[in-house]
Amino acid sequence: MWRFIGSRLLQAIPVLLVVITVTFFLIRVAPGGPFDSEKAVVPEVKAALEAQYRLNLTLFQQYTAYLGDLSHGDLGPSFKYPGRSVNELIAAGFPVTAELALYALLVALVIGVIAGVLASLKPNTAQDYIPMSVAMIGICMPSLLLGPILILVFGVYLDWLPVSGWGDSPGDKVLPAITLGAAYAAYIARLSRAGMLEVMSQDYIRTARAKGLPEWQVVSRHALRGGMIPVVAFLGPAFAGLLSGSFVVETIFQIPGLGRFYVQAAFNRDYTMILGSTVFLATLIVVFNLLSDILAAWMNPRLRNQLRAQ
Amino acid sequence: MTTPEINDVAQAEQGTSLWRDAWLRLRRNRLAVLGLTVLLLFIFIAAVTPWIAPYDYAQQDLELGAAPPSAAHWLGTDIFGRDLLTQIMFGGRISLAVGFIATAVALLIGVTWGAIAGYMGGRVDAVMMRLVDIIYALPFMIFIVLLMVVFGRNMLLLFLAIGAVEWLTMARIMRSQVQSLRQQEFVEAAISLGLPTAAIIRRHLIPNALGPIIVYTTLTIPSVMLLEAFLSFLGLGVQPPETSWGLLISYGAESMEEYPWLLVFPGLALTLTLFSLNFLGDGLRDALDVRGAKD
Numbered sequence: 379m380w381r382f383i384g385s386r387l388l389q390a391i392p393v394l395l396v397v398i399t400v401t402f403f404l405i406r407v408a409p410g411g412p413f414d415s416e417k418a419v420v421p422e423v424k425a426a427l428e429a430q431y432r433l434n435l436t437l438f439q440q441y442t443a444y445l446g447d448l449s450h451g452d453l454g455p456s457f458k459y460p461g462r463s464v465n466e467l468i469a470a471g472f473p474v475t476a477e478l479a480l481y482a483l484l485v486a487l488v489i490g491v492i493a494g495v496l497a498s499l500k501p502n503t504a505q506d507y508i509p510m511s512v513a514m515i516g517i518c519m520p521s522l523l524l525g526p527i528l529i530l531v532f533g534v535y536l537d538w539l540p541v542s543g544w545g546d547s548p549g550d551k552v553l554p555a556i557t558l559g560a561a562y563a564a565y566i567a568r569l570s571r572a573g574m575l576e577v578m579s580q581d582y583i584r585t586a587r588a589k590g591l592p593e594w595q596v597v598s599r600h601a602l603r604g605g606m607i608p609v610v611a612f613l614g615p616a617f618a619g620l621l622s623g624s625f626v627v628e629t630i631f632q633i634p635g636l637g638r639f640y641v642q643a644a645f646n647r648d649y650t651m652i653l654g655s656t657v658f659l660a661t662l663i664v665v666f667n668l669l670s671d672i673l674a675a676w677m678n679p680r681l682r683n684q685l686r687a688q
Numbered sequence: 689m690t691t692p693e694i695n696d697v698a699q700a701e702q703g704t705s706l707w708r709d710a711w712l713r714l715r716r717n718r719l720a721v722l723g724l725t726v727l728l729l730f731i732f733i734a735a736v737t738p739w740i741a742p743y744d745y746a747q748q749d750l751e752l753g754a755a756p757p758s759a760a761h762w763l764g765t766d767i768f769g770r771d772l773l774t775q776i777m778f779g780g781r782i783s784l785a786v787g788f789i790a791t792a793v794a795l796l797i798g799v800t801w802g803a804i805a806g807y808m809g810g811r812v813d814a815v816m817m818r819l820v821d822i823i824y825a826l827p828f829m830i831f832i833v834l835l836m837v838v839f840g841r842n843m844l845l846l847f848l849a850i851g852a853v854e855w856l857t858m859a860r861i862m863r864s865q866v867q868s869l870r871q872q873e874f875v876e877a878a879i880s881l882g883l884p885t886a887a888i889i890r891r892h893l894i895p896n897a898l899g900p901i902i903v904y905t906t907l908t909i910p911s912v913m914l915l916e917a918f919l920s921f922l923g924l925g926v927q928p929p930e931t932s933w934g935l936l937i938s939y940g941a942e943s944m945e946e947y948p949w950l951l952v953f954p955g956l957a958l959t960l961t962l963f964s965l966n967f968l969g970d971g972l973r974d975a976l977d978v979r980g981a982k983d
Contacts, residue, residue, distance in 0.1 A: 393822050404838050518962040520914050522921040522934065523955040526941040534945055622829030626921055630941065640830075641922055644837040652837065656830055 379682070383672055390664045397660040398448065402441055405649045431455065431650070444653075453654035458646045464654035471636035472658075474544055478554055478627065478635060479620040485559030486616065490566025491609065497567070498574035498605070499597070509567060516564030521623055525557040525630040542632040550631075558627045562616050566609055574605035607677050614670030618663040710899075713975040720971020723964035730961060734781045743771035745778050746929070754947045764949045766939065772950065775931055776957050782932040783958070786846060787913040793851025794912075795905055798858025803889045803897075805859070806866030817863065820856050828853045832915065836924045846925060850915050854908055861904055865897035899976040906969035910962045917958060933958040 428434045431454075432443055447454060453464035493509035500506055532553060533541035540550035577583065578601055586596045624637035632638075636655060643651035676682055714720055733740070742762075749769030757764045763772040805816040835849040869875060870893070878888050917934030919925030926932040933954050940951030 389821075396822055401834065404834060407838070514963070514966065518910070518959050518966060520917055520958070520962075522917060522941070523937055523951075523959065526937075526944050526951055527955070530944050530948060530951070619829075625829070625833070626918060629922060640833070641924075644833055644924065647837070652834065656834060659830055 379676070382675060386668050386671060390668055393664055394657075394661060398445070398657055399441075401653055401656045402444060403437075405653055406437060406440075431457070448657070453657065454650045456648055456651050458643070458648040458651065464651050467639055467651060468636060468655060468658055471634065471639045474633060475621065475624050475628070475635035475637055478544075478551070478558060478624055478633065479617065481551060481555035482559035482562065482620055482623075483613075483616065485555050486562035486566055487609075489559075489563040491570050491606070493563070493567040494570030494609075495574055495597070495602070495605075498571045498578065501575060506571075510571065513564040513567040516560050516567075519560070521557050521561060522626050522630070524560055525553070525627060528553050528557055529630070544631070544633040544635070554627050554631045554633060557630070558620060558623050561623075562620065565616070566612065569608045569612055570605060573608040574601060577601045577604040580604075603677060607674055610677055611670060611674040613673075614663075614667035617666040617670075621659055621663065710972075710975045714971050717971040717974065719967040720975075723967035723971065726960060726964040727968060730780060730957075730964075731784060733777060734784050737777045737781055741774045741777050743774045745774060747771070747774075754943070754950065756947075756949055763953045764947070766950055767943060767947070772953055775936060776933070776954055779931040779933050779936050779954065780957060780961075782843075782926055782930055783913055783916060783934065784961070786843075786850070786916040786926075786932070787909045790847045790850040790854065790912045790916075791905060791909045793847060794854035794858055794908060795901070796855075797851065798855035799862050799894065799901060801855065802859035802862025803866050803893055806863035807870060807885065807889055807893065809867075809870075813863070817860075820859055823853075824856050829915075829918075832919065833922075833924055836919060843926065843930070846916065846919070850912050854912060858901070858904060858908070861900050862897060865900060866893050869893050869896055903969060903973045903976060906965060906972055910965040910969075913958070913962065913965075 425434070432440050435443065444454070451465070453468070456462050456464050456467055459467065493513065497506040497509045529541045532539045538549075539552055540547045541553070543550045544554075545551070583596060583601055586600045587593075591599075621637070624635060625641055626637075627633070628635045628637040629641060636659075639651070640655050640659075642648075643655065714724075747770065749765065752765055752769040754767045755761060755765045755769070761771050761773070763776065765771055766775065801816065801820070805813045832849050832853060835845065839845050866889075875888065875892055878892055883891070913933075916925055916932060917937065920932050920934030921938040923938070926935050928935070936954035937951065937958065940947075940954055944951040
């Protein structure tokens with residue numbers, strides 16, 4: 379097991395290095411510097427600014443200096459918000475995004491697993507068709523459409539829930555979480571249905587039934603564990619999707635999270651902020667992919683024994 | 689479908705019956721047929737839009753402003769008094785074009801990459817697929833946003849950027865197909881007859897791996913269209929004066945409380961297209977009996 383985790387960790391390092399390097403050089407070849415807008419800057423001021431942001435060094439020196447800072451977690455100063463570091467901006471935005479992604483993941487898991495398992499227990503009946511049709515709608519209805527529609531229906535016409543903000547008034551986290559989680563609930567429903575159907579036809583389920591276990595115990599104690607492996611393996615990619623999905627949801631609901639900062643930084647050409655958040659988000663995504671792989675391997679007894687034997 | 693055949697004629701005959709079989713199976717799937725019909729209709733409308741659009745694309749009627757659907761403007765007008773149906777028709781041209789062209793880019797890169805890796809095997813394969821694994825682990829969406837920021841927001845780049853991240857699964861599917869095909873006698877026969885590698889890949893491997901590729905392509909188009917809508921919604925994709933469904937939805941969302949039709953109709957157009965493509969893709973998967981292409 380430890381060897382498996384170790385080798386996965388080793389594989390993650392080159393991925394991160396690629397992300398950092400590609401992002402760094404992509405941003406440097408971008409047309410237009412961050413201070414181009416100020417037309418008549420005194421040469422001395424410009425030189426001082428450039429020195430402060432290390433723009434006077436050669437590209438390679440900048441790169442190694444950035445890697446050096448990064449090695450102790452320093453993402454550098456923001457170009458557009460003088461006096462604030464990228465670390466501070468991320469520290470301000472990320473907790474909000476993480477909370478939103480967590481709620482969305484909970485929505486997706488609870489709804490998705492229940493719908494998928496129910497569908498798999500009576501395949502090709504109404505209990506299967508209805509949740510799976512709803513799931514198809516969930517997959518085809520993008521968050522950028524679902525969000526405004528939910529606002530219109532529950533916020534404006536019915537006036538049940540607040541339409542924007544985060545933590546300002548009770549209930550304002552409900553619609554964003556549903557908007558972000560809906561598509562993932564749909565995917566998880568399809569994955570858990572397929573996973574459960576596969577497991578339910580296996581010998582050990584027949585054995586469990588043969589020894590007289592009631593059906594709900596067969597499902598909850600034997601089938602779920604195997605049937606949920608695809609769902610667990612999907613959690614890593616789902617988390618990555620939730621983080622980037624938060625770009626749109628945070629824009630729709632005016633939530634001051636990292637996604638919105640990132641989009642604003644993209645418009646402002648705040649290069650250090652873009653670079654810093656990309657590195658930060660990429661690291662998170664790599665870590666979560668790793669965790670979901672390890673968890674999925676651990677849940678699969680065949681793979682687990684194989685890893686243990688090594 | 690992979691029964692070994694040396695004789696080209698026999699292979700061609702067998703191929704025809706396979707596709708006819710698949711077509712018959714597809715025709716029995718009502719949802720897939722509906723999807724195909726809607727899709728063909730939308731593509732046809734997009735193709736002839738410049739001639740059949742009810743109004744001029746840029747024509748404004750500021751006095752009229754945003755008006756609900758009426759006999760003159762079937763889907764209403766936006767805040768500048770522009771006909772919404774015309775906007776949706778022209779926006780659909782862009783949305784569909786992004787979907788199909790970016791998918792074609794992905795298809796081209798992915799199939800070539802996977803075929804070469806699978807055919808060469810050994811160290812070449814290991815290096816090529818390791819690269820795919822690395823790119824897989826990158827945060828796609830963030831990367832596309834980054835590309836759009838760095839290189840400005842032009843349409844060609846949008847096609848390339850989306851295509852460049854969507855080819856990975858295609859490469860994996862193609863590689864596993866080619867690996868299993870490579871072991872078969874008709875490929876060995878072709879090799880011993882001295883056919884050049886490129887010709888073997890083109891004439892024997894790609895045609896035999898077509899089923900999974902078609903299915904996956906059909907399912908890639910909707911995810912590409914979603915990406916385009918996502919970027920345009922954020923203001924990083926299609927730029928005015930061009931328009932797309934994603935951009936129309938983002939305008940609609942801004943004024944939906946007063947003028948809900950500006951959100952509903954473009955949203956309906958996008959959702960209907962995504963539905964059609966997904967139904968068609970699922971239907972094709974069953975008809976061509978492709979397992980595990982995407983679930």
